[in-house]
Amino acid sequence: MVLVYINSTTGLSKAALETVTYGKKLGNDVTVITNGSASADQLANLGEYGASKVLVDRSVDGEDPQQLARLIASVADQVSASTVIFSHDIYGKAVAPRLSVRMKAGLISGAIAVPEADGSIKVNVFSGKAVGFVKVTSAKQIISLLPNSIQPEKTASTCGVEEISGLAGNSSIKVLETKKPEGNIPLPEAELVVSAGRGLKGPENWGMIDDLASALGAATACSRPVADIGWRPHHEHVGQTGVAIRPNLYIAVGISGAIQHLAGVNGSKVIVVVNTDTEAPFFKAADYGVVGDAFEVIPRLTEAVKRFKANQH
Amino acid sequence: MNILVCISKAPDTTSKIAFTNNLTQFDENGVQYIVNPYDEWYALVRALEIKESIGGNVTIVTVGTVSDEAVIRKALAIGADEAVRIDADPKDAFFVASQIAGYAKSKGFDLVMTGKETINYNGSQVGGMIAESLDLPFISLATKLDANGSLLTLEREIVGGVQVVEVQLPAVVSCAKGMAEQRIPNMRGIMAARTKPLTVIPAEEVEDLTNYVAYQMPNAKSSVKLIDPSNMDELVALLHNEAKVI
Ligand SMILES: Cc1cc2nc3c(=O)[nH]c(=O)nc-3n(C[C@H](O)[C@H](O)[C@H](O)COP(=O)(O)OP(=O)(O)OC[C@H]3O[C@@H](n4cnc5c(N)ncnc54)[C@H](O)[C@@H]3O)c2cc1C
Numbered sequence: 001m002v003l004v005y006i007n008s009t010t011g012l013s014k015a016a017l018e019t020v021t022y023g024k025k026l027g028n029d030v031t032v033i034t035n036g037s038a039s040a041d042q043l044a045n046l047g048e049y050g051a052s053k054v055l056v057d058r059s060v061d062g063e064d065p066q067q068l069a070r071l072i073a074s075v076a077d078q079v080s081a082s083t084v085i086f087s088h089d090i091y092g093k094a095v096a097p098r099l100s101v102r103m104k105a106g107l108i109s110g111a112i113a114v115p116e117a118d119g120s121i122k123v124n125v126f127s128g129k130a131v132g133f134v135k136v137t138s139a140k141q142i143i144s145l146l147p148n149s150i151q152p153e154k155t156a157s158t159c160g161v162e163e164i165s166g167l168a169g170n171s172s173i174k175v176l177e178t179k180k181p182e183g184n185i186p187l188p189e190a191e192l193v194v195s196a197g198r199g200l201k202g203p204e205n206w207g208m209i210d211d212l213a214s215a216l217g218a219a220t221a222c223s224r225p226v227a228d229i230g231w232r233p234h235h236e237h238v239g240q241t242g243v244a245i246r247p248n249l250y251i252a253v254g255i256s257g258a259i260q261h262l263a264g265v266n267g268s269k270v271i272v273v274v275n276t277d278t279e280a281p282f283f284k285a286a287d288y289g290v291v292g293d294a295f296e297v298i299p300r301l302t303e304a305v306k307r308f309k310a311n312q313h
Numbered sequence: 314m315n316i317l318v319c320i321s322k323a324p325d326t327t328s329k330i331a332f333t334n335n336l337t338q339f340d341e342n343g344v345q346y347i348v349n350p351y352d353e354w355y356a357l358v359r360a361l362e363i364k365e366s367i368g369g370n371v372t373i374v375t376v377g378t379v380s381d382e383a384v385i386r387k388a389l390a391i392g393a394d395e396a397v398r399i400d401a402d403p404k405d406a407f408f409v410a411s412q413i414a415g416y417a418k419s420k421g422f423d424l425v426m427t428g429k430e431t432i433n434y435n436g437s438q439v440g441g442m443i444a445e446s447l448d449l450p451f452i453s454l455a456t457k458l459d460a461n462g463s464l465l466t467l468e469r470e471i472v473g474g475v476q477v478v479e480v481q482l483p484a485v486v487s488c489a490k491g492m493a494e495q496r497i498p499n500m501r502g503i504m505a506a507r508t509k510p511l512t513v514i515p516a517e518e519v520e521d522l523t524n525y526v527a528y529q530m531p532n533a534k535s536s537v538k539l540i541d542p543s544n545m546d547e548l549v550a551l552l553h554n555e556a557k558v559i
Contacts, residue, residue, distance in 0.1 A: 069445065093429075094451060094454075101446050108523065125525075133529075135526050137520075175477070175478050180473050234490050234491050259326070289538070303545070304549045
């Protein structure tokens with residue numbers, strides 16, 4: 001039996017659908033456990049991605065990993081789950097390790113594919129400079145799936161939803177304030193990313209990056225020095241010491257392609273590099289390269305994207 | 314405040330990553346080890362700042378062999394008061410967390426801090442596992458931490474934003490960027506580190522739960538296709554028709 005945890009406080013994210021799809025690929029009987037306020041109808045739709053049943057505890061706000069670990073462990077026990085799946089987001093990072101200890105189940109963090117024939121699972125290691133194959137040596141296993149590693153697949157129809165409560169105990173974390181910038185696409189989940197570095201010369205020049213990103217429907221990212229000097233917020237910093245991402249498309253503008261930067265982005269399916277310097281190391285990791293001045297190339301690219309989008313309709 | 318900071322070694326970020334033994338083992342040949350940047354830049358430095366402002370003691374702990382003592386001395390040079398090395402080859406995150414929890418259990422630490430992940434295995438597992446083993450609250454990916462008596466106020470990353478939370482000590486916190494600024498050890502620190510206490514304790518018998526069976530280098534990209542900078546329509550067409558990403 002496979003148990004999938006999703007957080008549905010803000011509806012059903014693509015990452016949530018990916019985890020349910022992943023669960024279905026691992027076992028026929030998939031139970032989803034969730035907390036939060038998504039409607040029963042919304043949750044029933046998880047059946048389409050492979051859930052046979054959804055359990056929801058509306059009394060748990062999901063802010064305390066300890067509470068969630070208690071809840072998920074009890075449910076895992078009740079449904080005799082031998083595999084528990086998370087998305088490798090803050091829940092995969094905060095709750096899955098607790099659950100691993102509680103269930104004595106090996107934890108595979110950041111899976112990027114379904115299990116191999118020998119049962120091992122592929123993960124990024126050395127911040128994306130290599131991949132490793134991890135096997136669990138315990139009877140039970142926990143897997144956290146890196147967002148955007150597989151695509152959600154609809155295979156069945158809606159399923160039953162059951163309300164549960166009383167398994168989670170109290171929360172010991174008090175939330176004072178939540179700040180979520182509106183309208184932004186969270187970087188780890190983004191399929192398209194436009195990223196810029198020191199080649200942009202100053203924060204005032206990011207308008208053209210934002211324009212390109214919004215024309216594409218992409219998230220924005222940056223290199224480390226740019227976040228360090230405060231041109232861009234820290235959460236946009238990608239690389240070995242920032243966020244590791246694997247979007248379908250990564251456009252790098254005015255970024256040299258230092259090894260620490262590449263580490264966080266070379267899992268991207270397609271990389272486009274725009275740089276004035278033919279010798280920039282990033283070109284070696286790129287699929288498409290444009291040798292040119294970002295200040296001329298990017299507005300031109302944005303116009304080309306807009307023309308393309310206009311023709312699509 | 315009595316703080317425990319968990320330190321891991323990690324290969325220097327410029328290390329060439331390679332594997333030996335039929336791609337089953339990390340090739341340590343020529344690899345320089347550093348203190349894992351998240352542990353050093355954020356967890357350790359913030360612990361020192363707290364100690365400097367309200368007093369207390371900062372202990373660092375690592376699960377490792379005698380060859381890791383250079384990395385431990387570096388962390389002492391930055392300012393930790395004392396170090397503990399649990400003498401074992403770290404097998405997996407569960408093994409490491411169980412050792413650290415076993416050590417910390419009877420020591421009465423107010424706060425246990427880790428980096429958000431190591432830059433070699435990137436698991437983000439040890440902090441949460443220690444918290445569960447010690448039955449303490451866990452705040453992951455914290456970007457700010459302030460202590461006020463027995464109350465901690467933290468900022469932490471959440472999906473698509475940040476959150477301000479409060480928790481009672483004792484607690485376990487994993488630290489991410491924003492928490493503190495890197496400190497470069499000075500000569501005095503380096504000299505002092507040589508004589509600071511480094512206690513070696515034996516490891517407990519703990520099984521591991523996971524095992525890396527093989528590694529692979531990512532597929533090398535075929536050579537880059539250069540596009541004329543004046544023809545961005547061509548790039549868009551390639552991204553649509555050939556790469557199929559837009
Ligand atoms: C321990 C450690 C960890 C690190 N972790 C990270 C990390 O996680 N992420 C990260 O990004 N870095 C990291 N770094 C830093 C990394 O080594 C590089 O210094 C950094 O990535 C360089 O950023 P950049 O490419 O924006 O700037 P630069 O290296 O200065 O490159 C700027 C580029 O812009 C180009 N350019 C200039 N003008 C234009 C123009 N008009 N149009 C187009 N192109 C132009 C230049 O040719 C150049 O290639 C780390 C370093 C260390 C030591």
